Amino acid sequence: MTLRSAVVPTVKPYERRYRQAVRDLIFRSYRVHTHLDWQEVEDWLDSPDHPALLAWVGDRLVGALAASAPLSSACWLRLVVVSDFGDAGRAISTLWQAMSEYLRMRGVRTVALLISRDWMLSHLRNIGFHPVEDIVTLARARQAVLDVAPPDDVFLRLIYPDDIDALTAIDHAAFAPPWQMERADVRLAEKVSSIATAAVRDGTIIGYSLYTVYVDGAHLARLAVVPQAQGLGIASALISDALHRFARRSIFTMTVNTQASNTRSQQLYQRFGFVLNGFDLPVWMIDLV
Ligand SMILES: CC(C)(COP(=O)(O)OP(=O)(O)OC[C@H]1O[C@@H](n2cnc3c(N)ncnc32)[C@H](O)[C@@H]1OP(=O)(O)O)[C@@H](O)C(=O)NCCC(=O)NCCS
Structure with a gap:
């Protein structure tokens, strides 16, 4: 009652x-x-x-x-x-x-x-509040990994705790509000990541990706490239590298979430064999005037 x-x-x-x-x-x-x-x-x-x-x-x-x-x-x-x-x-x-x-x-x-x-x-x-967007999930089954090397002047390396400020700055440059992550969340996300990789050019991080591991697969938890370096294949190189790293650990499946409106990222994921799995979560918003 x-x-x-x-x-x-x-x-x-x-x-x-x-x-x-x-x-x-x-x-x-x-x-x-x-x-x-x-x-x-x-x-x-x-x-x-x-x-x-x-x-x-x-x-x-x-x-x-x-x-x-x-x-x-x-x-x-x-x-x-x-x-x-x-x-x-x-x-x-x-x-x-x-x-x-x-x-x-x-x-x-x-x-x-x-x-x-x-x-x-x-x-x-x-x-x-009113509905504005959906968060969609894409999943990738076991399959061959598309090989993508970074551009010649870019190399990939693992992320260190000292990189958190740089990652936060990239995150804020790449994502529009309300999708940006606060520094404390970037730090925690990096901490719980199983693999965390950065793309570096001229000594500066220009893109990063974080992956967690769950029972039977990996999850691409965050991916961002600074706007000036987008379209050069950097995210592709980061994903390709991570899929190879996981395959060496016998982890072959991966999921990722993105906004339904983020068609660019979905095209990128689809090139790597991710497919929408229908698990969508609505996002509602309100403007405070
Ligand atoms: C989505 C995002 C990570 C992609 O990063 P990116 O480094 O630009 O991705 P890539 O360069 O590997 O691929 C993107 C495009 O560049 C093209 N490309 C790849 N290599 C290229 C090259 N050498 N020269 C020109 N274009 C190239 C790809 O074909 C792809 O084309 P498309 O836009 O038609 O799909 C980036 O745009 C970003 O940070 N966006 C904001 C944050 C975000 O949306 N994150 C992911 C969702 S949660």
């Missing part, structure tokens, strides 16, 4: 002492959305860079909302959770009102959210 409450929840910023309460709410509730990529919820919430708000009715936690660090006037809602007991719509709209005011003050103009579960759709529509 759902208990409905006419009480408007009180919204307060997240504090570390509420860590267990948030954990419990996430564990117990049906209506949970997390999109934290490489981070655990608690680490995520405890980072001062991530705006996080909690909704309370009395001393009962009824909802939480957390966003990524604003970057180039954009951010992602990465944690949404509401209690099974109470008015979910009211909790979300109250949290969103406070969050949107805060983000506006921080200069954010676009907020995005990856739809992982259907329960969110009506609530998001009610607060003004």
